[in-house]
Amino acid sequence: MSSAPLLEVRGLNAWYGESHVLHGVDLDIHEGETVTLLGRNGAGKTTTLRSIMGILRRREGVIRLRGEDLLRLPLHKVAQAGIGYVPEERGIFASLNVSENLMLPPTVSEGGMSVEEIYTLFPNLYERRSSQGTKLSGGEQQMLAIARVLRTGAKIILLDEPTEGLAPVIVQRIGDVLVALKKRGMTILLVEQNFRFAKKVADRFYLMEDGRMVNSFPGHELDARMDELHEVLGV
Amino acid sequence: MSTIFGVPAPALYGQILIGLINGSFYAMLSLGLAVIFGLLRVINFAHGAQYMLGAFAAYLILNYAGIGYWPALILAPLIVGAIAVVIERFMLSRLYGIDPLYGLLLTFGLALILEGAFRYWFGAAGQPYAAPSQLTGAVNLGFMFMPIYRGWVVIASLVVCLGTWLLIEKTQLGAYLRAATENATLVQAFGVNVPLLLTLTYGLGAALAAFAGVLAAPIYQVSPLMGSNLIIIVFAVVVVGGMGSILGAIVTGYMLGVLEGLTKVFYPEASSIVIFVIMAIVLLVRPAGLFGQEE
Numbered sequence: 001m002s003s004a005p006l007l008e009v010r011g012l013n014a015w016y017g018e019s020h021v022l023h024g025v026d027l028d029i030h031e032g033e034t035v036t037l038l039g040r041n042g043a044g045k046t047t048t049l050r051s052i053m054g055i056l057r058r059r060e061g062v063i064r065l066r067g068e069d070l071l072r073l074p075l076h077k078v079a080q081a082g083i084g085y086v087p088e089e090r091g092i093f094a095s096l097n098v099s100e101n102l103m104l105p106p107t108v109s110e111g112g113m114s115v116e117e118i119y120t121l122f123p124n125l126y127e128r129r130s131s132q133g134t135k136l137s138g139g140e141q142q143m144l145a146i147a148r149v150l151r152t153g154a155k156i157i158l159l160d161e162p163t164e165g166l167a168p169v170i171v172q173r174i175g176d177v178l179v180a181l182k183k184r185g186m187t188i189l190l191v192e193q194n195f196r197f198a199k200k201v202a203d204r205f206y207l208m209e210d211g212r213m214v215n216s217f218p219g220h221e222l223d224a225r226m227d228e229l230h231e232v233l234g235v
Numbered sequence: 236m237s238t239i240f241g242v243p244a245p246a247l248y249g250q251i252l253i254g255l256i257n258g259s260f261y262a263m264l265s266l267g268l269a270v271i272f273g274l275l276r277v278i279n280f281a282h283g284a285q286y287m288l289g290a291f292a293a294y295l296i297l298n299y300a301g302i303g304y305w306p307a308l309i310l311a312p313l314i315v316g317a318i319a320v321v322i323e324r325f326m327l328s329r330l331y332g333i334d335p336l337y338g339l340l341l342t343f344g345l346a347l348i349l350e351g352a353f354r355y356w357f358g359a360a361g362q363p364y365a366a367p368s369q370l371t372g373a374v375n376l377g378f379m380f381m382p383i384y385r386g387w388v389v390i391a392s393l394v395v396c397l398g399t400w401l402l403i404e405k406t407q408l409g410a411y412l413r414a415a416t417e418n419a420t421l422v423q424a425f426g427v428n429v430p431l432l433l434t435l436t437y438g439l440g441a442a443l444a445a446f447a448g449v450l451a452a453p454i455y456q457v458s459p460l461m462g463s464n465l466i467i468i469v470f471a472v473v474v475v476g477g478m479g480s481i482l483g484a485i486v487t488g489y490m491l492g493v494l495e496g497l498t499k500v501f502y503p504e505a506s507s508i509v510i511f512v513i514m515a516i517v518l519l520v521r522p523a524g525l526f527g528q529e530e
Contacts, residue, residue, distance in 0.1 A: 053424050054424070055420055055424055074430075075420070075423045075424055075429075076423045076424075076425075076426050076427055076428045076429060077426075078424070078426075079424060079425050079426030080426045085421075085424050085425070087421060087424075091418060091421045093413065093414045093417050093418070094417060095413040095414070095416065095417060096410055096413060096414055100410045103407070103410070104410055104411070104414055104422070104425060105425035105426060105427075106425065106426045106427060108426055149425075152425075152426070
């Protein structure tokens with residue numbers, strides 16, 4: 001992993017109004033890697049994703065995707081640079097049916113999954129393609145939220161707590177999907193509270209506390225660091 | 236002569252037709268207002284002025300360039316839509332994200348300026364605008380005589396309303412619009428140029444008003460105050476239909492037009508207030524409107 005990172009974040013500071021929420025966050029993700037952000041609620045994980053996307057506008061520092069400076073771009077150009085975003089609240093649109101939700105994000109580059117491939121990966125979305133988006137179960141909505149950014153040809157996807165509030169069998173299913181995406185060479189930045197889930201897919205972990213990166217380590221060290229993590233995460 | 240509930244049948248049919256025509260204008264105008272409000276969260280008080288501008292655009296290009304009714308049906312909406320795009324880009328867009336009251340005040344001010352300017356130039360009296368020769372005369376429907384132009388207005392407005400509805404419900408652009416109405420930030424985070432979508436939506440809403448203005452020109456004459464007379468009723472229609480509801484705006488527009496016509500037959504004294512009475516009742520019983528979603 002000595003090559004230049006696909007996504008490079010340096011000294012990122014961000015503010016919600018007057019309140020300073022990220023303090024010099026550094027983060028590297030190489031092509032094909034899955035990196036997981038760990039941290040307590042309020043540590044700044046979601047804020048980091050929102051800052052990278054440009055949803056949170058008040059930012060300083062460096063965010064580069066394949067060398068391209070994302071900080072200067074208007075919000076809609078960030079996705080076009082090759083990032084797919086799966087927000088924590090999933091963001092399924094009630095006024096669109098499943099198929100319209102799936103087709104909503106514009107293609108940003110070639111090489112995205114075809115609709116057929118997506119429906120093969122998520123057969124229940126195909127069955128419910130004419131249903132109103134928000135009539136789906138929580139798990140199906142999460143799959144739809146993931147599925148819709150796979151179509152766009154994004155090179156990296158930002159996934160914010162995809163397993164939150166879902167039954168174990170659905171979590172398992174989403175884990176399988178992420179493993180399948182990894183095999184295809186997708187780069188993933190994951191925010192996750194569920195260790196066992198994250199361990200299955202993550203190549204590296206970053207640990208956040210109070211808007212700062214406090215540690216990072218490779219995935220295979222997770223078990224050895226369990227005590228340390230329990231202390232920081234308070235779980 | 237046959238009667239229905241003690242009313243001569245031709246009078247009844249005549250008022251239903253007038254109601255349908257008024258309803259056509261209510262529907263087209265409230266549709267534009269609903270689309271604009273849904274996405275921009277702006278209560279577009281300039282909508283009546285944009286309707287008036289459409290009629291004046293047709294009048295002016297006829298008298299200064301000799302361009303007639305049919306091209307005006309396309310050109311006037313394009314002209315007014317372009318003006319609206321400029322207004323959105325340079326004024327309205329600065330007010331997004333703050334209290335919606337500011338957008339209302341801005342568009343209200345613009346409406347007063349436009350109406351004042353046109354009254355200064357053309358006087359308050361209406362300018363005549365002839366219907367195209369193909370649409371003059373009347374046709375015998377068997378139970379009544381219908382002026383051809385009035386039939387055309389009803390058909391043209393139905394086509395425009397249906398077309399707008401299809402655009403919003405069945406196309407990718409419409410899906411962007413619907414999704415952005417729910418969560419504009421996320422749609423933009425997916426790579427859709429939402430600021431451009433807002434601009435186009437405002438332009439489209441104003442163009443719809445202008446199209447209605449051209450249709451109205453041969454019926455109501457072209458006058459600076461034609462919009463302000465109508466817009467208050469149209470706001471009532473939008474409230475009854477449900478703010479931001481596309482289908483609600485269309486259906487309620489025709490429905491209240493016909494209801495107003497029927498009131499003229501059965502209880503003429505109430506005909507000018509019936510829409511507002513209905514609005515008050517709907518607000519009491521179902522504040523989100525007949526087709527609105529409770530938020």
